[in-house]
Amino acid sequence: MKLAPLSSVLLASVLAASPVLAQPADLVVWGGPVYTNATPATAEAVAVKDGRIIFVGSRAAAQAHLDKATTVLDLKGAALFPGFTDSHAHLRGIGERELQLNLEGSKSAAEVVARLKAYLEARRPAGVVFGRGWIETGWPEGRFLERGDLDAVAPDQPVLLGRADGHAIVANSAALKAAGIDEATKAPAGGEILRDRAGKPTGMLVDNAMALVRRLQTAPTEADRRAAFDAAFKVEAAYGWTGVHSMSVAWDDVRLLETLNAEGKTPLRVYNAVDVGQAGPLLAEGPRKTGDGLVVTRAIKMYTDGALGSRGAALFEPYSDAPGTTGLILTPPERMREAMVRAKAAGIQVAAHAIGDRGNASVLDLMAEQKPDGLRWRIEHAQVVRPADLPRFRALGVLASMQPSHAIGDLHFAPARLGDQRLDGAYAWETLIRSGAVVAGGSDAPVERGDPLIEFYAAVARKDLAGFSAPNWRPQEALSRAEALKLFTSNAAYARFSEGELGTIQVGRIADLSGFSVDLMTAPEAAIPKGHAVLTVVGGKVVYRKP
Numbered sequence: 001m002k003l004a005p006l007s008s009v010l011l012a013s014v015l016a017a018s019p020v021l022a023q024p025a026d027l028v029v030w031g032g033p034v035y036t037n038a039t040p041a042t043a044e045a046v047a048v049k050d051g052r053i054i055f056v057g058s059r060a061a062a063q064a065h066l067d068k069a070t071t072v073l074d075l076k077g078a079a080l081f082p083g084f085t086d087s088h089a090h091l092r093g094i095g096e097r098e099l100q101l102n103l104e105g106s107k108s109a110a111e112v113v114a115r116l117k118a119y120l121e122a123r124r125p126a127g128v129v130f131g132r133g134w135i136e137t138g139w140p141e142g143r144f145l146e147r148g149d150l151d152a153v154a155p156d157q158p159v160l161l162g163r164a165d166g167h168a169i170v171a172n173s174a175a176l177k178a179a180g181i182d183e184a185t186k187a188p189a190g191g192e193i194l195r196d197r198a199g200k201p202t203g204m205l206v207d208n209a210m211a212l213v214r215r216l217q218t219a220p221t222e223a224d225r226r227a228a229f230d231a232a233f234k235v236e237a238a239y240g241w242t243g244v245h246s247m248s249v250a251w252d253d254v255r256l257l258e259t260l261n262a263e264g265k266t267p268l269r270v271y272n273a274v275d276v277g278q279a280g281p282l283l284a285e286g287p288r289k290t291g292d293g294l295v296v297t298r299a300i301k302m303y304t305d306g307a308l309g310s311r312g313a314a315l316f317e318p319y320s321d322a323p324g325t326t327g328l329i330l331t332p333p334e335r336m337r338e339a340m341v342r343a344k345a346a347g348i349q350v351a352a353h354a355i356g357d358r359g360n361a362s363v364l365d366l367m368a369e370q371k372p373d374g375l376r377w378r379i380e381h382a383q384v385v386r387p388a389d390l391p392r393f394r395a396l397g398v399l400a401s402m403q404p405s406h407a408i409g410d411l412h413f414a415p416a417r418l419g420d421q422r423l424d425g426a427y428a429w430e431t432l433i434r435s436g437a438v439v440a441g442g443s444d445a446p447v448e449r450g451d452p453l454i455e456f457y458a459a460v461a462r463k464d465l466a467g468f469s470a471p472n473w474r475p476q477e478a479l480s481r482a483e484a485l486k487l488f489t490s491n492a493a494y495a496r497f498s499e500g501e502l503g504t505i506q507v508g509r510i511a512d513l514s515g516f517s518v519d520l521m522t523a524p525e526a527a528i529p530k531g532h533a534v535l536t537v538v539g540g541k542v543v544y545r546k547p
Contacts, residue, residue: 022064032075037504051540083242083512085492088442091246095228101131117153132162145170147203167307190330237544240533243269251278273299299349305359313356320419393437404458440495441487459484513537
């Protein structure tokens, strides 16, 4: 029997009832669990078009988004997450670490000296030699570095070696002489010159006293800075970071990053917090960003106090292992207040460094005066806080920008610095989250290594990489894996005003993705820091893929 042709009306109704053809994707990622920002894994595949996510779901359904132009990446069992963001790092410093004398991991003062000697012999550098990354915790010498250590291999050439926390430098005798530092030199406000029993400088300069020798260093050229940023982007992408909140940024570096962006040389998202001393243009003009949104400058960075390891963190009561000091206030409250007033008027986020309980209380008091509704002001580190002050973060709408790896390094000396009672408010991630505060996670690289898997492990294990935790190191402050994931994804996005675009894997969002060889949500704790990044995608572009 011959069938009559379909009428135009009937044909239209048939087509309307048919499934809509799926949009072809530029990129499809599958082959491992996909965590959209929830647990357990809720998807098997992600499809991306024009930099945004167009599909999240099963591998079978993702097939509909393939065509001959689609790039398909197989995770081969690795796990995919929303793009990890480091909410506190120093981007140029990360690159400089790769290019300068790196003293990370030195197990003794003798090893530092040996590394310095090898560096000098191999490179024969002219002028002042600068290195960084040493920390005396666990050293057999049981002390800070001193000028005499360095003099043994560099008697005539000025040498400056920065402690890992960035809050202290040891200078050799040649550097002290070149800077005019002797027994009569007074430390500037907010700084300290450590001295021996005879009153002579040991070479250790803490916090604002570092400025006395910093002037010996030659300012980096634009070529130096470009090389540092290039190295930093490569390191961060290979770790799986899709973005960085870069702290204490020089204004010239803001302009350079914008230039690099115009040249197509900023593969990751950079959110700048400008050093308050150079923030005049930002406070006058307001927030700024590049056309593609990869470089955003919307915050200023201020320093309230120093670091716990070098006893510069400001405490209400004296250090338990140094009763003669309560730490240092680096910026007088009246200067911080003035900067906050200007920032509020300009719609600028404030990121205030505070580590000790007195430092944190001071910043909270100042922020309470200003009532910066909607500006998401932040305290960077928030390491030691009086328990009574912890609920104030939520009450004031102040974000806690914290770095979990600090707790697994500091556990080896913090109990001695603070005594047991003050540990109740130390590295109190879970208490802050339970109170309703937003906690954003970062690394403070190059102070710490900057590996997101170490940061995630530290957050959930609260143990060092060998599995050790100090007695009574408040294990109840460890986070669940779901909480830890939010630190580096959705909370990090919120901390930079991007929660509507970043931080989760869902249709319509920007396609920032991080793939790791280890499933962070199910793997044994000890396996987490042994993993590595396998894939980093920023705005739908693959910026790193492990060979």
